[in-house]
Amino acid sequence: MEHFLQLLIFGVQLGVIYALIAMGYTMVYGIIRLINFAHGDLVMIGAFTAYFAARVPGVGFVPALLAAMLLPAVLSVLIERLAYRPLRGRPRLSVLITAIGVSIFLENLPRVIPFIGPNYRSFPKLIEFREFPLYGSAIVNSIQITNVIASALLLSVMVGIVRFTKSGRAMRAVSFNKDAAALMGIDVDRTISITFFIGAALAGAGGVLYSLTYPMIDILMGVWLGTKAFVAAVLGGIGSLPGAVLGGLLMGIVEVFATALYSELGYGAGFIVLILVLLFRPEGLMGKPTIEKV
Amino acid sequence: MLLEVKDLRVSYGAIEAVKGISFSVAQDEIVTLVGANGAGKTSILRALSGLADVRGGSILYADRELRGVKPHEIVKRGISHVPEGRLAFLNLSVHENLLLGAYIRNDTKGVEDDLAKVYELFPRLKERARQIAGTLSGGEQQMLVVGRALMSECKLLLLDEPSMGLAPILVAEVFATIERVRRMGTPVLLVEQNANMALSIADRGYVLETGRVTLSGKASDLAQMDEVRAAYLGE
Ligand SMILES: Nc1ncnc2c1ncn2[C@@H]1O[C@H](COP(=O)(O)OP(=O)(O)O)[C@@H](O)[C@H]1O
Numbered sequence: 048m049e050h051f052l053q054l055l056i057f058g059v060q061l062g063v064i065y066a067l068i069a070m071g072y073t074m075v076y077g078i079i080r081l082i083n084f085a086h087g088d089l090v091m092i093g094a095f096t097a098y099f100a101a102r103v104p105g106v107g108f109v110p111a112l113l114a115a116m117l118l119p120a121v122l123s124v125l126i127e128r129l130a131y132r133p134l135r136g137r138p139r140l141s142v143l144i145t146a147i148g149v150s151i152f153l154e155n156l157p158r159v160i161p162f163i164g165p166n167y168r169s170f171p172k173l174i175e176f177r178e179f180p181l182y183g184s185a186i187v188n189s190i191q192i193t194n195v196i197a198s199a200l201l202l203s204v205m206v207g208i209v210r211f212t213k214s215g216r217a218m219r220a221v222s223f224n225k226d227a228a229a230l231m232g233i234d235v236d237r238t239i240s241i242t243f244f245i246g247a248a249l250a251g252a253g254g255v256l257y258s259l260t261y262p263m264i265d266i267l268m269g270v271w272l273g274t275k276a277f278v279a280a281v282l283g284g285i286g287s288l289p290g291a292v293l294g295g296l297l298m299g300i301v302e303v304f305a306t307a308l309y310s311e312l313g314y315g316a317g318f319i320v321l322i323l324v325l326l327f328r329p330e331g332l333m334g335k336p337t338i339e340k341v
Numbered sequence: 342m343l344l345e346v347k348d349l350r351v352s353y354g355a356i357e358a359v360k361g362i363s364f365s366v367a368q369d370e371i372v373t374l375v376g377a378n379g380a381g382k383t384s385i386l387r388a389l390s391g392l393a394d395v396r397g398g399s400i401l402y403a404d405r406e407l408r409g410v411k412p413h414e415i416v417k418r419g420i421s422h423v424p425e426g427r428l429a430f431l432n433l434s435v436h437e438n439l440l441l442g443a444y445i446r447n448d449t450k451g452v453e454d455d456l457a458k459v460y461e462l463f464p465r466l467k468e469r470a471r472q473i474a475g476t477l478s479g480g481e482q483q484m485l486v487v488g489r490a491l492m493s494e495c496k497l498l499l500l501d502e503p504s505m506g507l508a509p510i511l512v513a514e515v516f517a518t519i520e521r522v523r524r525m526g527t528p529v530l531l532v533e534q535n536a537n538m539a540l541s542i543a544d545r546g547y548v549l550e551t552g553r554v555t556l557s558g559k560a561s562d563l564a565q566m567d568e569v570r571a572a573y574l575g576e
């Protein structure tokens with residue numbers, strides 16, 4: 048029981064990070080039906096931003112986190128504008144391939160930047176490490192608490208924006224039909240930019256929280272992390288916001304339990320769950336069965 | 342003239358759908374464009390709203406050119422377009438759909454008043470205010486998109502086949518609403534395959550055939566013409 052609880056804590060700690068990152072995949076997919084392959088790399092850029100921000104004297108967790116959200120967000124808006132927008136209305140495959148190209152670019156650019164380079168770096172201790180007994184031998188630490196509180200906060204703000212604000216309503220309208228949304232007076236381009244901005248900000252935050260948990264960062268950290276978060280988004284039902292949270296948590300928990308069972312199993316476990324879920328619910332856990340739009 | 346379209350051309354790649362069309366809409370008028378499927382009616386309206394690729398001509402609205410203006414800016418200038426196929430936002434609630442109709446407005450009080458008016462006009466929508474639009478019947482969705490357009494405080498209303506696929510009783514209801522809109526002082530450009538109904542409420546009409554205007558004049562005169570009766574009124 049105590050062991051179970053302990054694993055569950057680890058699972059949730061990892062799951063909320065997947066959820067944050069999965070949210071960006073699902074939002075971008077929801078609004079322009081694009082699997083944004085470059086999304087995982089924004090996680091890495093967030094982590095590096097916090098890494099460098101924390102070197103500035105006096106910069107603690109919160110300012111570093113904000114910087115790590117802002118830079119990928121701005122970058123993501125630029126990527127959409129320069130790489131994806133000119134291809135809007137073209138075959139989806141073109142945009143998909145472009146996204147892969149952007150991803151390769153983002154993974155390799157830091158390699159040649161002298162102060163970044165390909166090496167692993169140890170991430171600063173932005174949160175003082177403390178442990179608190181929870182139940183029996185199960186303990187919870189300050190990083191786990193930070194992860195859960197920060198992601199819960201960010202995810203609720205984001206869901207609140209989408210559900211209850213005028214911009215959120217515009218996002219949902221654009222996601223349903225761009226032309227019809229434009230006829231309401233919605234600036235479709237701007238709405239898409241806002242979506243990329245928010246999604247990337249969450250990815251940046253995910254990068255920071257992940258680096259607090261596993262404090263070694265490198266320029267390829269976003270590849271696996273992005274893939275697993277993508278699997279989480281598909282598992283939950285891509286396009287569905289609650290689905291991204293559920294999928295993320297499930298991925299984290301399954302991965303931790305599988306690793307505890309047999310350490311080689313960890314990486315693959317999420318994929319096994321994905322395949323099982325998709326066999327019975329092709330639209331994902333919370334996705335709506337969709338009719339492919341022309 | 343509120344709207345003055347001259348020699349408008351619209352193309353899809355190499356296909357020219359609108360081949361130099363001119364027409365106008367004055368304040369307080371209902372003008373209709375009638376023509377068979379594929380005549381270019383939808384393309385014209387999409388051109389007016391900035392959604393179609395305009396290759397030639399000019400679109401003067403309130404003495405300003407609309408060509409090259411972005412769709413959302415055109416809405417801000419006062420043109421509301423109800424697109425073909427009653428595009429309600431099926432993933433949003435009825436209430437949210439109506440609020441989107443007022444997206445460009447900032448007068449909260451006025452929006453609330455207009456919302457109340459739309460609910461009075463279409464009590465069925467009020468009953469279903471919190472329902473997702475996707476759960477509405479086709480007729481209810483048509484009421485929703487018309488109600489949504491009424492929320493925009495527009496100065497010109499473009500309607501693309503509002504009667505399509507509706508039961509006759511609902512068609513009559515929609516056309517009654519269009520006349521009410523005009524009585525409130527908003528001119529309407531009505532596109533219809535249902536030429537009979539359209540000509541019966543319009544002041545003037547234009548008959549389109551494969552991207553060109555073949556006839557135009559007073560709606561009551563057009564409705565009497567043998568060519569029109571033969572081609573569009575099924576006689
Ligand atoms: N998206 C499009 N791509 C290519 N051709 C189109 C497109 N939309 C319309 N057309 C063509 O343009 C012509 C006019 O179509 P449209 O404006 O929809 O006419 P209507 O509304 O009168 O039925 C038709 O020949 C149609 O096939």
Ligand SMILES: [Mg+2]
Pocket residue numbers: 379382383384425502
């Ligand atoms: Mg049409």
